[in-house]
Amino acid sequence: MTVGAEPPLGSPNVATSDSGGAMDREERTPATGRRPRHHWVVRVTHWVNVVALGLMVASGLRIFNAYPAFARKGETFCCYPFAGTPIPAELTFGGWLAGARNWHFAAMWLLFANGLVYLAFIYLHGEWRDLTPRRGDARDSWEMVKFYLFVRRNHPHQGKHNALQKSAYFTMTVLGVLAVLTGLAIWKPVQLAPLTSLFGGYVWARYWHFVVMLGLVLLSVVHVIMVFAVDPYSLRSMITGGYNPAKSPEARNARPFYWHRAAPAATGHAGESEP
Numbered sequence: 001m002t003v004g005a006e007p008p009l010g011s012p013n014v015a016t017s018d019s020g021g022a023m024d025r026e027e028r029t030p031a032t033g034r035r036p037r038h039h040w041v042v043r044v045t046h047w048v049n050v051v052a053l054g055l056m057v058a059s060g061l062r063i064f065n066a067y068p069a070f071a072r073k074g075e076t077f078c079c080y081p082f083a084g085t086p087i088p089a090e091l092t093f094g095g096w097l098a099g100a101r102n103w104h105f106a107a108m109w110l111l112f113a114n115g116l117v118y119l120a121f122i123y124l125h126g127e128w129r130d131l132t133p134r135r136g137d138a139r140d141s142w143e144m145v146k147f148y149l150f151v152r153r154n155h156p157h158q159g160k161h162n163a164l165q166k167s168a169y170f171t172m173t174v175l176g177v178l179a180v181l182t183g184l185a186i187w188k189p190v191q192l193a194p195l196t197s198l199f200g201g202y203v204w205a206r207y208w209h210f211v212v213m214l215g216l217v218l219l220s221v222v223h224v225i226m227v228f229a230v231d232p233y234s235l236r237s238m239i240t241g242g243y244n245p246a247k248s249p250e251a252r253n254a255r256p257f258y259w260h261r262a263a264p265a266a267t268g269h270a271g272e273s274e275p
Helices: 021-025 040-065 097-125 137-148 163-187 193-198 202-230
Strands: none
Touching (some): 137 163, 163 193, 163 202
16 A cells, blocks of 8 residues: 655644644654654564465465365355365465464464554554544545546545555454454364354354455555555655655655646645545
8 A cells, every 4th residue: 555645844833634643743854854654663563464474374275275165074155166176386385284284373473472562552652543444534535546546636635644545454453353363263163162153153264264364465465566556665664664755645646557746736635626
């Protein structure tokens, strides 16, 4: 996803948008015109998450290949038309079932611990305000869609994230929690019988675990594509923390694979009409 624009550096009495939150409280770096966009804790947990999630997905697919179906033998399952067809080996990791399970559980604890650190940090640091849904997000998301479809001329005003980004990041957090819960349900279906029953039993818990994984992979792929298509300058901010607001999507009026400066007229907020 793209990283959003900020008001000009040094502007007095800058009003913050709903999605600006913690970003506007960070210190600026006048000498370079840049300021840290992501705290080092956010950056470290982001890259640990990339490794852990990649290991979990690839090893999980290898585990799935040991029995590439959801219905028990002799039974049918309504919602998976590829029963009996294994996932291509190139997309799996672990070598064999036992090896894949070892990698899967090792990555699981890494992902779980990393997630706790991240959630604790954004709560204590106040960055949860940048990610949680707020009134007006649906309207602002529609304005971003209109901009991407060339219906709206200029990029809507935003803070650290635009409304579409906020929705995607919040959804990924929810999916991460569901991945943990469904994983526990199929790991200990007897000891955690109430949790397994909550997801419809072992078969359905295994299916929901698979669906959640697909959702996380899909959002991650879209996220990477949008970074390179709209705001490649944001990649540096996730490595060193530095970010130049003059190169933000709002400043460049950037759409996916189409960058064009905004019209001279001042842009309104995401719900306002344009000429």
